[in-house]
Amino acid sequence: MGVLDQSVSLIKGVGPKRVEVLNSLGIETIQDLITYYPFRYDDVSEKNISEINDQEKVVLKGFPLSEAVVNYYGYKKNRLTFRMMVDEAVVSVTFFNQAFLKDKVRASEELAVYGKWDAKRKSLTGMKIIATSQGEEDFSPIYHVNKKIRQKTLVDLIRQTWELFQDEVEETLPNWLLEKYRLMPRKDAIQAMHFPDTVQDNQQARRRLAFEEFFLFQLKMIELKREEQKGEAGLSVQYDLKELKRLIATLPFELTSAQKRVVNEICADLKSTSHMHRLLQGDVGSGKTIVAGLALYATVTAGFQGALMVPTEILAEQHMESLTELFQQFDVKIALLTSSTKAAAKRQILAELVAGEIDIIVGTHSLIQEDVIFKHLGLVITDEQHRFGVNQRKLLREKGGNPDVLFMTATPIPRTLAITAYGEMDVSIIDELPSGRIPIETSWILPKQVDIALRNMQRLMKQGQQVYVICPLIEESEMLDVKNATEIYEHLADFFAPDFNVGLLHGKMKPQEKEVIMSAFKENELQVLVSTTVIEVGVNVPNATTMMIMDADRFGLAQLHQLRGRVGRGAIASYCILVASPKSEQGKERMKIMTETTDGFKLSEKDLEMRGPGDFFGNKQSGLPEFKVGDMVADSQMLEVARTEAILLWSQKEWWLLPENQELARQLHLEVTQMDYFD
Numbered sequence: 001m002g003v004l005d006q007s008v009s010l011i012k013g014v015g016p017k018r019v020e021v022l023n024s025l026g027i028e029t030i031q032d033l034i035t036y037y038p039f040r041y042d043d044v045s046e047k048n049i050s051e052i053n054d055q056e057k058v059v060l061k062g063f064p065l066s067e068a069v070v071n072y073y074g075y076k077k078n079r080l081t082f083r084m085m086v087d088e089a090v091v092s093v094t095f096f097n098q099a100f101l102k103d104k105v106r107a108s109e110e111l112a113v114y115g116k117w118d119a120k121r122k123s124l125t126g127m128k129i130i131a132t133s134q135g136e137e138d139f140s141p142i143y144h145v146n147k148k149i150r151q152k153t154l155v156d157l158i159r160q161t162w163e164l165f166q167d168e169v170e171e172t173l174p175n176w177l178l179e180k181y182r183l184m185p186r187k188d189a190i191q192a193m194h195f196p197d198t199v200q201d202n203q204q205a206r207r208r209l210a211f212e213e214f215f216l217f218q219l220k221m222i223e224l225k226r227e228e229q230k231g232e233a234g235l236s237v238q239y240d241l242k243e244l245k246r247l248i249a250t251l252p253f254e255l256t257s258a259q260k261r262v263v264n265e266i267c268a269d270l271k272s273t274s275h276m277h278r279l280l281q282g283d284v285g286s287g288k289t290i291v292a293g294l295a296l297y298a299t300v301t302a303g304f305q306g307a308l309m310v311p312t313e314i315l316a317e318q319h320m321e322s323l324t325e326l327f328q329q330f331d332v333k334i335a336l337l338t339s340s341t342k343a344a345a346k347r348q349i350l351a352e353l354v355a356g357e358i359d360i361i362v363g364t365h366s367l368i369q370e371d372v373i374f375k376h377l378g379l380v381i382t383d384e385q386h387r388f389g390v391n392q393r394k395l396l397r398e399k400g401g402n403p404d405v406l407f408m409t410a411t412p413i414p415r416t417l418a419i420t421a422y423g424e425m426d427v428s429i430i431d432e433l434p435s436g437r438i439p440i441e442t443s444w445i446l447p448k449q450v451d452i453a454l455r456n457m458q459r460l461m462k463q464g465q466q467v468y469v470i471c472p473l474i475e476e477s478e479m480l481d482v483k484n485a486t487e488i489y490e491h492l493a494d495f496f497a498p499d500f501n502v503g504l505l506h507g508k509m510k511p512q513e514k515e516v517i518m519s520a521f522k523e524n525e526l527q528v529l530v531s532t533t534v535i536e537v538g539v540n541v542p543n544a545t546t547m548m549i550m551d552a553d554r555f556g557l558a559q560l561h562q563l564r565g566r567v568g569r570g571a572i573a574s575y576c577i578l579v580a581s582p583k584s585e586q587g588k589e590r591m592k593i594m595t596e597t598t599d600g601f602k603l604s605e606k607d608l609e610m611r612g613p614g615d616f617f618g619n620k621q622s623g624l625p626e627f628k629v630g631d632m633v634a635d636s637q638m639l640e641v642a643r644t645e646a647i648l649l650w651s652q653k654e655w656w657l658l659p660e661n662q663e664l665a666r667q668l669h670l671e672v673t674q675m676d677y678f679d
């Protein structure tokens with residue numbers, strides 16, 4: 001272990017308290033600290049107001065002429081305003097929905113505000129108040145901090161640490177790569193991330209570090225695949241084709257040709273001794289569950305056990321239900337194991353699992369607990385794979401003699417990203433919906449039109465149909481989510497009383513409470529279900545034909561699409577109503593696209609084009625690897641180059657023994673063992 005891998009407590013002046021604060025930012029080692037890069041740079045050069053372009057983002061320094069005034073308006077919205085003397089001019093500053101900044105604005109105390117300049121009105125729409133001392137450099141790095149540590153404190157700490165430890169930084173990339181792509185040395189690059197001399201300097205640093213990230217990632221992916229292949233051979237699941245056909249014949253519908261194709265692909269994997277590592281992608285409603293059921297049954301006919309792991313209890317119960325129905329006339333024993341399974345029942349399930357009496361087990365995280373032991377596990381399927389970390393999946397896989405693994409996901413990842421994101425995984429795609437589906441009709445309305453929409457819903461409910469109302473995600477706080485959902489729930493309960501019953505579902509409820517509400521909705525005891533996004537994945541209530549999504553512009557397109565997939569599951573026409581008043585052109589464009597297409601792949605490509613993957617996939621749910629510096633979209637060409645070079649390197653025999661590749665090999669090995677790149 002090098003010095004840089006030591007804890008930050010080694011740094012002078014960093015005591016236990018500081019260590020804790022740094023840990024809260026994800027910084028544990030000295031290495032973490034010096035590679036904790038700014039997420040943006042502000043141009044804080046002092047500009048004359050007349051030089052600033054309209055809509056340009058700038059930092060203005062000045063003296064407030066008075067305290068800030070806060071006005072509350074509309075639905076939980078507020079506006080904070082004050083006037084500020086900047087040089088000789090009076091500028092008006094407005095912050096939206098940041099009333100908490102009020103205390104920071106004091107008359108005649110110097111202040112620096114970062115925001116967008118409106119040249120005509122001579123006003124600034126504030127985004128952030130920054131420490132005035134930051135204005136010392138023209139191109140000032142801004143770091144993510146939290147309540148426990150200030151920007152300036154962190155900058156000072158990084159500077160001090162850098163001065164002491166910069167000589168410990170080793171080059172990771174071999175010379176031939178540095179030369180081939182004219183990349184900056186690692187040490188210079190880190191320095192230019194924190195303390196750039198020029199913008200160009202900083203861009204070169206980014207380029208170098210992004211390349212390194214991509215390259216190491218690709219090397220690791222290839223290594224993993226090789227490990228898996230050289231390990232013990234996968235199982236050969238000799239399933240009974242006749243039996244499988246007998247099951248297919250009992251289905252109330254014909255499989256789509258896409259379903260047939262992917263079932264064939266999966267079956268070929270099952271039979272072969274090579275290890276299955278396959279991703280099944282299919283849009284919401286494309287019929288993945290039945291494919292999973294068929295794969296599990298094939299496994300059972302070969303005398304093996306199958307496991308289906310899902311992220312939520314509701315989903316587990318639902319899969320349990322569909323599978324039970326699927327196997328009605330077949331001799332298959334299925335069990336459900338979740339954290340609410342009672343101790344006695346659990347004991348029995350575990351015993352039957354070891355004894356091989358249970359053929360298929362459906363469950364949540366409970367399936368990867370240590371006490372869950374299989375007799376002969378042949379196939380593991382995880383639904384909505386992005387919710388599980390790689391480690392969790394690995395644990396489950398290790399429960400058997402190297403069973404085949406199938407990941408299912410409805411997140412339509414654009415093809416261009418899929419290769420890089422899923423690396424060496426095989427991909428099956430269901431690119432066709434069952435015939436006879438009536439496409440969901442999506443409309444976009446403004447908040448003031450909600451009551452009209454509610455009356456339309458009432459009409460549909462009188463015909464016996466049911467409705468979802470989805471409440472926005474408020475990123476800052478789960479408590480706000482709940483409060484907001486509760487308010488909407490109360491309003492609707494009032495609106496629809498006494499003819500219809502309204503239920504509420506949110507993330508803070510206990511699993512049992514959720515279950516009660518969910519089953520009441522399924523039984524049509526509740527006609528309206530108000531919910532935060534907990535219903536996002538997999539819920540199947542075909543009688544629910546309308547979904548209204550409040551503040552729809554707060555969601556990514558992919559998530560809207562997922563949510564929308566909860567309706568349109570039956571034979572009746574269904575509707576999705578987006579309620580939003582986006583301000584930007586792009587926001588409007590996004591709502592429009594939703595009304596124009598129901599094709600998840602098209603949406604994902606469109607969204608990617610407009611906003612980049614981070615925005616599209618939302619926070620950490622994407623299943624895409626996260627890079628510190630690299631941007632999979634903006635730097636996609638570099639990603640390709642890194643991939644090509646990684647493949648080339650692995651094609652050289654024992655490349656890791658060459659002296660020039662030593663540091664690379666060390667990095668790779670170190671990281672591979674700690675890696676959890678899908679989270």
Ligand code: ADP
Nearest residue numbers: 253254255256283284285286287288289290434
């Ligand atoms: P998802 O891919 O979102 O998991 P599901 O497996 O839940 O989709 O399928 C959605 C609905 O479509 C279910 O009610 C299922 O029974 C039905 N379904 C699946 N395949 C077909 C098919 N080939 N023809 C008609 N209906 C189908």
Ligand code: MG
Nearest residue numbers: 288289383538
């Ligand atoms: Mg599903």
